[in-house]
Amino acid sequence: MVRRIEVTVAAVMTAVFTSAATIAAQAQPAQEGFVPATGPISEQIPAAPLVVAAYAFFLLLMVFYLWTIWRRIGKVEADMRALERRQGASAGGQSR
Amino acid sequence: MRKLFLPLAAVAAAMFAYAPVGIAKVPYESTMLLVQKIFYFHFATWMAVTASVLVCGVASAIYLFKGTAAADHYAVASAELTTVFCTFGLVSGSLWGRKAWGVWWQWDARLTMAFMLEMVFLGYLLVRKYGGPGAEKLAAAMGIFGAATAPFIYKSVDWWRTVHPQTTVMKTLGDKFPAAWNLVWFCSAAFLVLFVVLLAARVQLEQLRAELDRAYLAAEE
Numbered sequence: 624m625v626r627r628i629e630v631t632v633a634a635v636m637t638a639v640f641t642s643a644a645t646i647a648a649q650a651q652p653a654q655e656g657f658v659p660a661t662g663p664i665s666e667q668i669p670a671a672p673l674v675v676a677a678y679a680f681f682l683l684l685m686v687f688y689l690w691t692i693w694r695r696i697g698k699v700e701a702d703m704r705a706l707e708r709r710q711g712a713s714a715g716g717q718s719r
Numbered sequence: 720m721r722k723l724f725l726p727l728a729a730v731a732a733a734m735f736a737y738a739p740v741g742i743a744k745v746p747y748e749s750t751m752l753l754v755q756k757i758f759y760f761h762f763a764t765w766m767a768v769t770a771s772v773l774v775c776g777v778a779s780a781i782y783l784f785k786g787t788a789a790a791d792h793y794a795v796a797s798a799e800l801t802t803v804f805c806t807f808g809l810v811s812g813s814l815w816g817r818k819a820w821g822v823w824w825q826w827d828a829r830l831t832m833a834f835m836l837e838m839v840f841l842g843y844l845l846v847r848k849y850g851g852p853g854a855e856k857l858a859a860a861m862g863i864f865g866a867a868t869a870p871f872i873y874k875s876v877d878w879w880r881t882v883h884p885q886t887t888v889m890k891t892l893g894d895k896f897p898a899a900w901n902l903v904w905f906c907s908a909a910f911l912v913l914f915v916v917l918l919a920a921r922v923q924l925e926q927l928r929a930e931l932d933r934a935y936l937a938a939e940e
Contacts, residue, residue, distance in 0.1 A: 656891035660749040670754035673814045677757045681807050688803050692920050699927045706934055
Protein backbone atom coordinates (compact mmCIF):
# COMPACT_ATOMS: atom_id res chain seq x y z
CA MET A 624 0.00 0.00 0.00
CA VAL A 625 2.79 2.44 1.02
CA ARG A 626 4.72 1.45 -2.08
CA ARG A 627 1.68 2.22 -4.25
CA ILE A 628 1.29 5.67 -2.64
CA GLU A 629 5.00 6.39 -3.18
CA VAL A 630 4.73 5.47 -6.88
CA THR A 631 1.60 7.62 -7.29
CA VAL A 632 3.24 10.65 -5.58
CA ALA A 633 6.37 10.23 -7.74
CA ALA A 634 4.26 10.05 -10.91
CA VAL A 635 2.28 13.18 -9.95
CA MET A 636 5.44 15.11 -9.06
CA THR A 637 7.07 14.13 -12.39
CA ALA A 638 3.98 15.25 -14.32
CA VAL A 639 3.83 18.59 -12.46
CA PHE A 640 7.54 19.38 -12.96
CA THR A 641 7.44 18.33 -16.62
CA SER A 642 4.41 20.58 -17.26
CA ALA A 643 6.04 23.48 -15.40
CA ALA A 644 9.24 23.11 -17.42
CA THR A 645 7.24 22.99 -20.68
CA ILE A 646 5.21 26.08 -19.75
CA ALA A 647 8.39 27.93 -18.71
CA ALA A 648 10.02 27.04 -22.02
CA GLN A 649 6.98 28.29 -23.95
CA ALA A 650 6.78 31.50 -21.94
CA GLN A 651 10.16 32.78 -23.17
CA PRO A 652 9.41 36.36 -24.31
CA ALA A 653 10.40 37.44 -27.81
CA GLN A 654 13.14 40.04 -28.20
CA GLU A 655 11.78 43.54 -27.60
CA GLY A 656 12.81 46.16 -30.17
CA PHE A 657 15.42 46.34 -32.93
CA VAL A 658 19.02 47.32 -32.26
CA PRO A 659 21.47 48.29 -35.04
CA ALA A 660 24.36 45.82 -35.53
CA THR A 661 27.95 46.79 -34.71
CA GLY A 662 31.15 44.84 -35.43
CA PRO A 663 31.74 41.93 -37.82
CA ILE A 664 28.69 40.19 -39.27
CA SER A 665 28.30 36.44 -39.89
CA GLU A 666 25.19 34.33 -40.53
CA GLN A 667 24.76 30.54 -40.25
CA ILE A 668 21.82 30.23 -42.68
CA PRO A 669 21.99 32.48 -45.75
CA ALA A 670 19.13 34.98 -45.60
CA ALA A 671 19.67 36.49 -49.04
CA PRO A 672 17.39 34.01 -50.90
CA LEU A 673 14.57 34.72 -48.43
CA VAL A 674 14.93 38.51 -48.77
CA VAL A 675 15.17 38.30 -52.57
CA ALA A 676 12.15 35.96 -52.65
CA ALA A 677 10.08 38.37 -50.53
CA TYR A 678 10.78 41.41 -52.72
CA ALA A 679 10.51 39.42 -55.98
CA PHE A 680 7.15 38.01 -54.85
CA PHE A 681 5.91 41.54 -54.16
CA LEU A 682 7.01 42.73 -57.59
CA LEU A 683 5.39 39.78 -59.36
CA LEU A 684 2.20 40.09 -57.31
CA MET A 685 1.84 43.79 -58.19
CA VAL A 686 2.58 43.22 -61.89
CA PHE A 687 0.05 40.36 -61.97
CA TYR A 688 -2.61 42.36 -60.11
CA LEU A 689 -2.19 45.44 -62.34
CA TRP A 690 -2.43 43.15 -65.39
CA THR A 691 -5.71 41.65 -64.09
CA ILE A 692 -7.20 45.13 -63.54
CA TRP A 693 -6.08 46.25 -67.01
CA ARG A 694 -7.49 43.06 -68.60
CA ARG A 695 -10.84 43.37 -66.79
CA ILE A 696 -11.22 47.06 -67.72
CA GLY A 697 -10.39 46.14 -71.33
CA LYS A 698 -13.03 43.39 -71.33
CA VAL A 699 -15.77 45.70 -69.97
CA GLU A 700 -14.86 48.38 -72.54
CA ALA A 701 -14.98 45.78 -75.34
CA ASP A 702 -18.43 44.65 -74.13
CA MET A 703 -19.60 48.28 -74.17
CA ARG A 704 -18.36 48.79 -77.72
CA ALA A 705 -20.03 45.55 -78.83
CA LEU A 706 -23.32 46.67 -77.24
CA GLU A 707 -23.08 50.06 -78.94
CA ARG A 708 -22.44 48.36 -82.29
CA ARG A 709 -25.44 46.04 -81.77
CA GLN A 710 -27.65 48.99 -80.83
CA GLY A 711 -26.41 50.96 -83.83
CA ALA A 712 -27.06 48.03 -86.16
CA SER A 713 -30.59 47.42 -84.83
CA ALA A 714 -31.41 51.15 -85.02
CA GLY A 715 -30.16 51.15 -88.64
CA GLY A 716 -32.28 48.07 -89.45
CA GLN A 717 -35.42 49.65 -87.97
CA SER A 718 -34.96 52.93 -89.90
CA ARG A 719 -34.82 50.98 -93.22
CA MET B 720 -9.98 60.93 -57.94
CA ARG B 721 -9.40 60.55 -61.70
CA LYS B 722 -7.48 63.87 -61.84
CA LEU B 723 -5.20 62.70 -59.02
CA PHE B 724 -4.65 59.22 -60.48
CA LEU B 725 -1.66 59.98 -62.70
CA PRO B 726 0.19 62.26 -60.21
CA LEU B 727 -0.35 59.69 -57.43
CA ALA B 728 0.80 56.85 -59.70
CA ALA B 729 3.95 58.86 -60.47
CA VAL B 730 4.56 59.51 -56.75
CA ALA B 731 4.08 55.79 -55.97
CA ALA B 732 6.49 54.82 -58.78
CA ALA B 733 9.13 57.27 -57.51
CA MET B 734 8.75 56.06 -53.91
CA PHE B 735 9.02 52.41 -54.93
CA ALA B 736 12.05 53.23 -57.08
CA TYR B 737 13.80 54.76 -54.05
CA ALA B 738 12.67 52.13 -51.47
CA PRO B 739 15.19 49.39 -52.52
CA VAL B 740 18.01 51.96 -52.35
CA GLY B 741 16.99 52.96 -48.84
CA ILE B 742 16.61 49.32 -47.77
CA ALA B 743 20.07 48.50 -49.13
CA LYS B 744 21.63 51.49 -47.35
CA VAL B 745 20.05 50.99 -43.89
CA PRO B 746 22.38 49.15 -41.42
CA TYR B 747 21.77 45.52 -40.41
CA GLU B 748 19.78 44.82 -37.26
CA SER B 749 22.01 43.27 -34.55
CA THR B 750 20.42 39.81 -34.14
CA MET B 751 18.51 39.09 -37.37
CA LEU B 752 20.93 40.82 -39.75
CA LEU B 753 20.01 40.62 -43.46
CA VAL B 754 16.64 38.88 -43.11
CA GLN B 755 15.32 41.80 -41.02
CA LYS B 756 15.30 43.83 -44.25
CA ILE B 757 12.03 42.05 -45.12
CA PHE B 758 10.53 44.11 -42.29
CA TYR B 759 10.36 47.34 -44.33
CA PHE B 760 7.85 45.97 -46.83
CA HIS B 761 6.29 43.49 -44.38
CA PHE B 762 5.21 46.20 -41.92
CA ALA B 763 4.25 48.56 -44.76
CA THR B 764 1.96 46.00 -46.39
CA TRP B 765 0.09 45.54 -43.12
CA MET B 766 -0.41 49.32 -43.03
CA ALA B 767 -1.98 49.02 -46.48
CA VAL B 768 -4.12 46.10 -45.23
CA THR B 769 -5.28 48.26 -42.31
CA ALA B 770 -6.24 51.07 -44.69
CA SER B 771 -8.07 48.75 -47.08
CA VAL B 772 -9.92 46.95 -44.28
CA LEU B 773 -10.98 50.31 -42.84
CA VAL B 774 -12.22 51.57 -46.22
CA CYS B 775 -14.06 48.27 -46.81
CA GLY B 776 -15.71 48.38 -43.37
CA VAL B 777 -16.87 52.00 -43.66
CA ALA B 778 -17.98 51.64 -47.31
CA SER B 779 -19.82 48.38 -46.50
CA ALA B 780 -21.66 50.05 -43.61
CA ILE B 781 -22.66 53.00 -45.83
CA TYR B 782 -23.88 50.62 -48.54
CA LEU B 783 -25.73 48.36 -46.11
CA PHE B 784 -27.59 51.15 -44.32
CA LYS B 785 -27.96 53.76 -47.10
CA GLY B 786 -27.72 51.69 -50.29
CA THR B 787 -25.24 54.07 -51.97
CA ALA B 788 -23.89 52.39 -55.12
CA ALA B 789 -20.58 54.29 -54.98
CA ALA B 790 -19.95 52.94 -51.47
CA ASP B 791 -20.43 49.41 -52.79
CA HIS B 792 -17.82 50.06 -55.48
CA TYR B 793 -15.32 51.18 -52.83
CA ALA B 794 -16.21 48.20 -50.61
CA VAL B 795 -15.59 45.54 -53.26
CA ALA B 796 -12.44 47.30 -54.52
CA SER B 797 -10.93 47.56 -51.03
CA ALA B 798 -11.93 43.96 -50.17
CA GLU B 799 -9.96 42.74 -53.18
CA LEU B 800 -6.99 44.93 -52.23
CA THR B 801 -7.15 43.52 -48.70
CA THR B 802 -6.64 40.01 -50.07
CA VAL B 803 -3.76 41.18 -52.32
CA PHE B 804 -1.83 43.02 -49.58
CA CYS B 805 -2.69 40.36 -46.99
CA THR B 806 -1.26 37.67 -49.29
CA PHE B 807 2.02 39.55 -49.49
CA GLY B 808 2.00 40.14 -45.72
CA LEU B 809 1.54 36.42 -45.01
CA VAL B 810 4.16 35.34 -47.58
CA SER B 811 6.77 37.90 -46.49
CA GLY B 812 6.15 37.00 -42.84
CA SER B 813 6.58 33.32 -43.65
CA LEU B 814 9.90 33.98 -45.42
CA TRP B 815 11.11 36.09 -42.49
CA GLY B 816 9.92 33.47 -39.98
CA ARG B 817 11.85 30.72 -41.79
CA LYS B 818 15.08 32.45 -40.81
CA ALA B 819 14.06 34.13 -37.55
CA TRP B 820 12.06 31.26 -36.01
CA GLY B 821 13.32 28.31 -38.05
CA VAL B 822 9.82 27.50 -39.38
CA TRP B 823 7.79 28.64 -42.38
CA TRP B 824 4.61 28.95 -40.35
CA GLN B 825 3.54 29.03 -36.70
CA TRP B 826 -0.08 28.77 -35.58
CA ASP B 827 0.27 31.60 -33.08
CA ALA B 828 -2.49 34.13 -32.39
CA ARG B 829 -1.26 36.90 -34.75
CA LEU B 830 -0.52 34.65 -37.71
CA THR B 831 -3.70 32.63 -37.32
CA MET B 832 -5.88 35.75 -37.04
CA ALA B 833 -4.18 37.34 -40.06
CA PHE B 834 -4.83 34.13 -42.00
CA MET B 835 -8.48 34.22 -40.92
CA LEU B 836 -8.70 37.85 -42.13
CA GLU B 837 -7.50 36.69 -45.54
CA MET B 838 -10.12 33.91 -45.50
CA VAL B 839 -12.93 36.36 -44.55
CA PHE B 840 -12.11 38.69 -47.45
CA LEU B 841 -11.65 35.81 -49.90
CA GLY B 842 -15.10 34.71 -48.71
CA TYR B 843 -16.36 38.24 -49.38
CA LEU B 844 -15.12 38.05 -52.99
CA LEU B 845 -16.59 34.56 -53.49
CA VAL B 846 -19.97 35.76 -52.19
CA ARG B 847 -19.82 38.70 -54.61
CA LYS B 848 -18.96 36.47 -57.55
CA TYR B 849 -21.25 33.49 -56.94
CA GLY B 850 -23.83 34.75 -54.43
CA GLY B 851 -26.44 35.75 -57.02
CA PRO B 852 -29.01 38.53 -56.48
CA GLY B 853 -28.68 40.26 -53.10
CA ALA B 854 -25.11 39.07 -52.60
CA GLU B 855 -23.95 42.69 -52.27
CA LYS B 856 -25.80 43.12 -48.96
CA LEU B 857 -24.50 39.82 -47.58
CA ALA B 858 -20.97 40.70 -48.64
CA ALA B 859 -21.34 44.14 -47.01
CA ALA B 860 -22.11 42.45 -43.70
CA MET B 861 -19.00 40.28 -44.16
CA GLY B 862 -16.98 43.43 -44.89
CA ILE B 863 -18.13 45.04 -41.64
CA PHE B 864 -17.28 41.94 -39.58
CA GLY B 865 -13.97 41.56 -41.41
CA ALA B 866 -13.07 45.16 -40.54
CA ALA B 867 -14.10 44.57 -36.92
CA THR B 868 -11.39 41.90 -36.58
CA ALA B 869 -8.58 44.36 -37.39
CA PRO B 870 -8.14 45.81 -33.85
CA PHE B 871 -8.09 42.28 -32.40
CA ILE B 872 -5.37 41.25 -34.86
CA TYR B 873 -3.33 44.32 -33.92
CA LYS B 874 -3.60 43.69 -30.16
CA SER B 875 -3.30 39.86 -30.40
CA VAL B 876 0.49 39.95 -29.91
CA ASP B 877 0.07 41.84 -26.64
CA TRP B 878 -2.80 39.71 -25.32
CA TRP B 879 -1.36 36.29 -26.26
CA ARG B 880 2.43 36.23 -25.99
CA THR B 881 3.92 33.87 -28.58
CA VAL B 882 6.77 34.07 -31.09
CA HIS B 883 5.62 37.17 -32.98
CA PRO B 884 7.16 40.45 -31.69
CA GLN B 885 4.87 42.72 -29.68
CA THR B 886 3.58 46.13 -30.77
CA THR B 887 6.24 47.71 -28.52
CA VAL B 888 8.81 47.00 -31.28
CA MET B 889 7.50 49.98 -33.22
CA LYS B 890 7.26 52.17 -30.11
CA THR B 891 10.96 51.71 -29.29
CA LEU B 892 12.26 51.59 -32.87
CA GLY B 893 12.63 55.37 -33.19
CA ASP B 894 15.00 55.57 -30.21
CA LYS B 895 16.96 52.36 -30.82
CA PHE B 896 17.25 52.34 -34.62
CA PRO B 897 16.32 55.75 -36.14
CA ALA B 898 17.41 54.81 -39.68
CA ALA B 899 15.01 51.84 -39.67
CA TRP B 900 12.27 53.98 -38.13
CA ASN B 901 12.50 56.58 -40.93
CA LEU B 902 12.64 53.96 -43.66
CA VAL B 903 9.73 51.89 -42.38
CA TRP B 904 7.50 54.96 -42.36
CA PHE B 905 8.72 55.94 -45.83
CA CYS B 906 7.82 52.44 -47.10
CA SER B 907 4.47 52.63 -45.30
CA ALA B 908 3.73 55.94 -47.03
CA ALA B 909 4.70 54.34 -50.38
CA PHE B 910 2.32 51.43 -49.74
CA LEU B 911 -0.50 53.79 -48.76
CA VAL B 912 -0.03 55.83 -51.97
CA LEU B 913 0.03 52.56 -53.94
CA PHE B 914 -3.15 51.49 -52.16
CA VAL B 915 -4.90 54.74 -53.19
CA VAL B 916 -3.74 54.31 -56.82
CA LEU B 917 -4.90 50.68 -56.99
CA LEU B 918 -8.16 51.56 -55.25
CA ALA B 919 -8.85 54.29 -57.82
CA ALA B 920 -8.17 51.87 -60.70
CA ARG B 921 -10.31 49.14 -59.15
CA VAL B 922 -13.19 51.55 -58.38
CA GLN B 923 -13.08 52.69 -62.00
CA LEU B 924 -13.55 49.06 -63.06
CA GLU B 925 -16.62 48.77 -60.82
CA GLN B 926 -18.04 52.03 -62.24
CA LEU B 927 -17.56 50.75 -65.79
CA ARG B 928 -19.27 47.47 -64.89
CA ALA B 929 -22.22 49.36 -63.39
CA GLU B 930 -22.39 51.51 -66.53
CA LEU B 931 -22.40 48.38 -68.70
CA ASP B 932 -25.18 46.81 -66.64
CA ARG B 933 -27.27 49.98 -67.05
CA ALA B 934 -26.60 49.96 -70.79
CA TYR B 935 -27.72 46.29 -71.08
CA LEU B 936 -30.92 47.07 -69.14
CA ALA B 937 -31.62 50.10 -71.35
CA ALA B 938 -31.02 47.99 -74.48
CA GLU B 939 -33.48 45.31 -73.27
CA GLU B 940 -36.16 47.95 -72.68
